[in-house]
Every structure is written in structure tokens, then in C-alpha cells.
Amino acid sequence: MPFDSTGLTPKTQEEILLELNAEVVQNVRNTTGDNTLIIDTSTDKPIGRLNSVVAKHLADIWTQAKLVEETMRVDKTVGVSLEKLAMLVGFTRKPASSTRGDLRLIGENDTLVSSGSVFSSLQEDNFTNPEDIIISLSDCYSANIKVGILIPSREYTISIDSDVYTFTSDVDPTIEEVLQGLETLINLDNKVTATYNPDVEFPDESYLRLVKDDQSLTMDVVLGSVLISDSVEVEGLVVSSQRGIIFGDANTIVNIITSQSGLDSVYNPADFIIGTIAETDSELSARVSSDYNTVGSGTKDTIEAVIDRDPNVRSVLVEENRLFVTNPNNIPPKSYEVIINHEGTSEEMAQLVWNTKPAGIATYGDIQETVMDSRGEEQTVEFSLATDLFVYVKVEATELDPTEGENLPANYEDLIQDAITLEGNSYNINQDVIAKRFYGIIYNTVEGIDELDVQVYLDTDPNLDPLTIGAGLWQDTWPVDRKEISSFATDRFNITVTPF
Numbered sequence: 318m319p320f321d322s323t324g325l326t327p328k329t330q331e332e333i334l335l336e337l338n339a340e341v342v343q344n345v346r347n348t349t350g351d352n353t354l355i356i357d358t359s360t361d362k363p364i365g366r367l368n369s370v371v372a373k374h375l376a377d378i379w380t381q382a383k384l385v386e387e388t389m390r391v392d393k394t395v396g397v398s399l400e401k402l403a404m405l406v407g408f409t410r411k412p413a414s415s416t417r418g419d420l421r422l423i424g425e426n427d428t429l430v431s432s433g434s435v436f437s438s439l440q441e442d443n444f445t446n447p448e449d450i451i452i453s454l455s456d457c458y459s460a461n462i463k464v465g466i467l468i469p470s471r472e473y474t475i476s477i478d479s480d481v482y483t484f485t486s487d488v489d490p491t492i493e494e495v496l497q498g499l500e501t502l503i504n505l506d507n508k509v510t511a512t513y514n515p516d517v518e519f520p521d522e523s524y525l526r527l528v529k530d531d532q533s534l535t536m537d538v539v540l541g542s543v544l545i546s547d548s549v550e551v552e553g554l555v556v557s558s559q560r561g562i563i564f565g566d567a568n569t570i571v572n573i574i575t576s577q578s579g580l581d582s583v584y585n586p587a588d589f590i591i592g593t594i595a596e597t598d599s600e601l602s603a604r605v606s607s608d609y610n611t612v613g614s615g616t617k618d619t620i621e622a623v624i625d626r627d628p629n630v631r632s633v634l635v636e637e638n639r640l641f642v643t644n645p646n647n648i649p650p651k652s653y654e655v656i657i658n659h660e661g662t663s664e665e666m667a668q669l670v671w672n673t674k675p676a677g678i679a680t681y682g683d684i685q686e687t688v689m690d691s692r693g694e695e696q697t698v699e700f701s702l703a704t705d706l707f708v709y710v711k712v713e714a715t716e717l718d719p720t721e722g723e724n725l726p727a728n729y730e731d732l733i734q735d736a737i738t739l740e741g742n743s744y745n746i747n748q749d750v751i752a753k754r755f756y757g758i759i760y761n762t763v764e765g766i767d768e769l770d771v772q773v774y775l776d777t778d779p780n781l782d783p784l785t786i787g788a789g790l791w792q793d794t795w796p797v798d799r800k801e802i803s804s805f806a807t808d809r810f811n812i813t814v815t816p817f
Contacts, residue, residue, distance in 0.1 A: 458535055475540060
């Protein structure tokens, strides 16, 4: 069969017909022994017509053979054949995607908005939340606060991100006095904007509106027993019910289809990310050709996902350098570094890295190991080990007045330790430890806690006595480097709760 640089070269019907006619003439001459015999093979003669029919069928076979050959080329095949070929090198067609974005929900504190709730846009497109959303003061963007009980000479306290604001009422207090007093105190810090909103006709309906200045962050609000929340604003992910190009312009997703108690209104402050249609044949072909020829099927996300499946891996981080110069983290050109926290041996870690290594791309790291490839040849693999930073936690709290309906449980220390440890040990490599993230966990786990302060200290020594750590070493936030991972344990806590 004829082949060139593009593969099989099929014969045309004309070429085949010329060959058939020549063979017929030669066969007749050989049979008769007369090499001068003339045979008319023109298309208006029986032999010529017969050869034309045969030539057409043979040309069709050549064409089909070429199509079969091209099913192994991503730039030529289409449809299901292209999908099957792409799967052989680790690619799948990207399906149509849903439009998605963050929806703000406003309602009563502690309201659960169950997953699968339906909201709609002004264009009548439906959106649902894939996970439960809890409307909570512990993770909100704004909140309206009211005076629950008006008491003379009483402390009215609001804690925002662990910053405590306390206003003491007069002997003849008014709601206006209390809310304006808190407004003044909170606005001094320039972190949260507090605005007093009076209701002249119904003074009890007057409220203090709290809005986080940096709307990329949420705030944790804790109210004293004589204040109540009127409405709370939180954020949750929603996706369009249909895939494809569904628009989600800002302030257009405003309808609640699945009504539920405690949820008052919704809106989207920013445009949503518009969904896409399914990847076309030409797009899939181009992606396979580009990505596979560049870094093989082992993309960064794929390497992390495959390594993370190993039961001995707690966390893995891959940093790649596609540049032609060494990057700021000293990773050489066209190579990548796997940083891994693994409970197995160094040899086991090296084998994991080798099993996911793209062809032609070098590994880099602090540790070198030798592994055997599928042909029994030795290969050198480099990777880095994430160092454990052992977290010490100091919790100082005061007990809430038992008459306010909550009692501090006898095992509060165990509850606090278990809750923080469970949360902390889900942290990944290069994830900072931020003490304020534990406030909501403690309040949600342990009843009877009033004022609360949490600080952390990280060290490479796992056996320090937390009582001996100096006061100046405790911090609100502890940065964790790209080759470090925090490690929590219940015996590294210093918990003090002052009785009421």
C-alpha cells in the first residue's frame, strides 16, 4: 500500500480503472500469445463498462481504508471516534456547563436553605444551590440589629471578628440612645460601617445596620443577650438548572421559587460566570493536540488528584514552571515540584510521583529517590516533603449568665479540643492558620460561652507544654509556607473559661 508523510494515500477511481484496463489487455495477450492484439477498453464497450464498475467499488474501499486510518488522528476524526481517541491519552470532551455565581440571601439568623432550593432570574431562568446554605451571623456580609430588651444601666455588647463593642445604657434608656451609642463605637474602627435606622412611628422597629467594609470578606457577629438580629445577609453558590449559555446579570436573580420560612429575599451583586455549550470537535481536537504534546496527560490538577487518592497522603501541592527560566521558588525551566505530606516511606512517595509524571517533563525537589520504570530501568525522581508545623491553641472565654438559657457543659474542654482539631486537620499544605475561624466552631459546639478569645502558636516541636509558651508568642494569624502543613492534636490546647 502507498504511504507518505500523511499516512495512507488512497488510489483514485481513474487510477484503478487504468490499472484494470492494462491488466485485462495483458492477460488476453498472454492467453492468446499475440502481444500485438488490440483490446478496446473504452467505457462504451462491455469490458470497459465492467472495469468502470469494479474501479468504483475498489475506490470506495480505498476511501474507507483512509477514513479508518484517520480515526487515529485527532486532527482528522470527529464525533464518537474523536472522543474514543482522546480518552486513550487521558482527555474527555468537556460537557456543557452551567452558569454559576454567588447569590446573596437575606433572612433570619440560623435559617437553613436546603440544597436544591430554586431561585429564578427576571428572564425566568432557574438556579439551584448544590449545597445547604446557612444564614448565620457567624459568616455574614451585613446584619440588622435590634434592641431585644431595654434595661437601665445595662451593658449592650456586640462582638465583630473578635473585636468587642460595649455600650452601657442610661438610667432612663431609649432604643435610640443604645443603638446610636453602639454605632459610634463600631465606626471608630473603620472595619464595619454601622448605620442607625430609626422608626419614628414604631421605635421598637428601629435597628442598627452593620455592613462589612471589605465585601470580599465576611464577618463573625456575636450579640449580647439583650440584642437580637432582625435580618442577616450571607452568600452561597447557585448554578443554573439548564446547561449552556444562560445569562446571570447582576441584580437579576431576585425571585424565590422554593419559599421557606426564614428566607426573605435574594439578589446577585455581580454578574454570574456564563455557562458554555459542549466542547466542539475542533475544540477537543485542538486541546488534545496542544496539551498532550506539551505536558502529556499529566496536568497539574490531574497529578494532584491521582496522588491524593493514595490513602497515606494527607495533602499534596504541585507547582509547575512552564517558563524557560528558573522561577522565584527555584524550580528549573520546564519542570514541576510535587510537595507532599505522606505517612509512608520516601520510596513510596517517589513511586507515586513517577506514576503520574508526564513524559519529557522533569521533576524537582529537595529529595531524590530511584524508582524502576515499566522496563526495569532505574529512574531518578525528585520531590519535596511538607514539614509539619504543630499547632498550639490558647482559648480564653467567659461563661454566659446561666439565667440566659444556656449552660456550660462539664466536658466543654473536650468539646472545644475535638471541634478545633477536626477542623484544623482538614487544612492543606500552604494554608495559614487563622484563629478567628475557630470562633464560630466553638460557639456552635459549646453552649454557655459568652466572651471568647482564641490565639495560636506553631512550632516544629510537638511536645511543648502550652502553659509554658510566652504571652508574646501567641498570634491571631500564623502564616504557613508552601512547604509546610499545620498539624492539630487535642493535647496541645490551653483552655481557660472564667465562671460567671
